[in-house]
Amino acid sequence: MEKRVIVFLIVSLAVIIGYDYLLKGMGLLPPSEPVQVATNPSPAAETGKPGGGAGDSAKSVSAAPVSSVNGVPASPGNATGAASEEQTVEVDTELFRAKFSNRGAVLKSWELKRYSAAVEQSSTPVQLVYSGGRFKGPLSLVTGDQSVTSDLGSALYQVTQDLSHLDSAHPVGHLTFRYHDSQKNVDVEKELTFHHGSYVVDIAIRTQGLTTPVDVTLGTNFGIVEWGEGFIGLMGSASLVDDKVLKETPDGEAERKGDVKWSAIQDKYFLSVLMPQKASAALAKKEGDKLVSAGVRFATPVNGATMAMQLYAGPKEYDTLKRLNVGLEDTIDFGWFVFGSWGLVKAVAKPIFYVLRFLYEFTHNYGVTIILLTMLIKLMFVPLQYKSYKSMKQMQVIQPKVLALQTKFKDDRERLNKELIKLYKDHRVNPVGGCLPMVLQMPVFVALFNILYMTIDLRQAPFMLWIKDLSVQDPYYVLPIVMGATMVIQQKITPTTMDPTQAKIMLFLPVFMTFLFVNFPAGLVLYWLTNNTLTITQQVVTERLFGKKWQVAAADADAVTGDEPKEQKSSGKRRNSPSE
Structure with missing residues (x-):
């Protein structure tokens, strides 16, 4: 092996190992504290009706108190009726294991249990949530009022969950996040319904007091496992609006108005996608080199009205995508040729x-x-x-x-x-x-x-x-x-x-x-x-x-x-x- 190759490998290894230490030493990277994992509901709670609503056999999730997470104080600010500490809630199904944080009511982890990260790491499941993004986590809410958006993203939501583990005996589970701000008169409720044997999650969002359009985002790179420089296929955002598929990530920020069927982030083998019922636009944004986000925009919600959608986060299996009947199978580009x-x-x-x-x-x-x-x-x-x-x-x-x-x-x-x-x-x-x-x-x-x-x-x-x-x-x-x-x-x-x-x-x-x-x-x-x-x-x-x-x-x-x-x-x- 040539000396230049050896020197290159040594320097590369030094950069990889010493990068984080250098940033921490310069004070540019504050140390993060681990999030406490919530305890699972008691077996008695799981004996309730399978597939019942959030109120059926519902149990508030508790966790050990956390003083701060990633440098953000755990106090809910001016929100009232909020949780007192950050919690991590887990949902385990046959196909995936998901973890949610009640800070912002966002998704923190989505592991595909049937797909491993590499052949040599057969026990390590594929992780679809990207942890280094600049944007809020998947399923975060963004409004035209930046102060409200900041509150919704940093506040601690109350959490109720009926089932944490789904199987054939308990095929449906519900997870609900609630937030109330008495000073701004804002209420938000996020209800997620999980199904045994499916990658699809039903999402219903109800709000009070919001006076601007609401964006529901997929966060940064959610669904991208590897940024391969593919000879075929596109890595990044994709959407289906007015029955036209667009697989281009914009240079900046793009809004596609019309009849939105879905908005997605994809790589060669995996994708995450939001499928709204009545969204006004599909969103896509390039945040940086190999950093993209996507989402859907809803018109200013009427108090108490429901913003309904479905989330799919999983493999690009042709039959699975085709059964969703919204044209997601077209993300597998069988027709690619030259240009x-x-x-x-x-x-x-x-x-x-x-x-x-x-x-x-x-x-x-x-x-x-x-x-x-x-x-x-x-x-x-x-x-x-x-x-x-x-x-x-x-x-x-x-x-x-x-x-x-x-x-x-x-x-x-x-x-x-x-x-x-x-x-x-x-x-x-x-x-x-x-x-x-x-x-x-x-x-x-x-x-x-x-x-x-x-x-x-x-x-x-x-x-x-x-x-x-x-x-x-x-x-x-x-x-x-x-x-x-x-x-x-x-x-x-x-x-x-x-x-x-x-x-x-x-x-x-x-x-x-x-x-x-x-x-x-x-x-x-x-x-x-x-x-x-x-x-x-x-x-x-x-x-x-x-x-x-x-x-x-x-x-x-x-x-x-x-x-x-x-x-x-x-x-x-x-x-x-x-x-x-």
């Missing part, structure tokens, strides 16, 4: 995606499934591949005549085109025949590429031996190197009309593709490697079965047009065609 999303690619991708999952039901290994799927697709295109190879072979045979015509009529473009058309017609050769089949296959290849790159199904899916996760790069670069070797072989056996200099230049293509695929997920490289191997096999078989026949047919065409080789003319002999 946009194409409907044709998306239309092709969805059936292939269904086939991929169908095959997986039998193989229980996505690596084997990718190989089988690639073989099926290759079989579908055997006739097109045959026509393509035949056309390239015929073009190779008549290439000397093409070069001769180009030399002869290099100063007469019109005459050259006429002679080339006549040459192609006499030899029954289609000059675009080698490219057209590839163009027809392109939507399928791009669709499969998108499926293997975008879907969460391949996340942490093992293949065999050293490939423990098909969604990340091969740790030992074996697959990309072998794939590059197959590209070289494929170039060598593919008929070409290029001159030797161009052919040598094209040999750099496998090298470029190898370096490009080094950083691609192993599942994509496996697909490309399998496709190359099948193409090589097909070309070898086609050459052995039909190669000589095509050469003889070309020679017969020369004889018919009077262009047979001199040695054949002098001997007066003519080669028989296969039909004779």
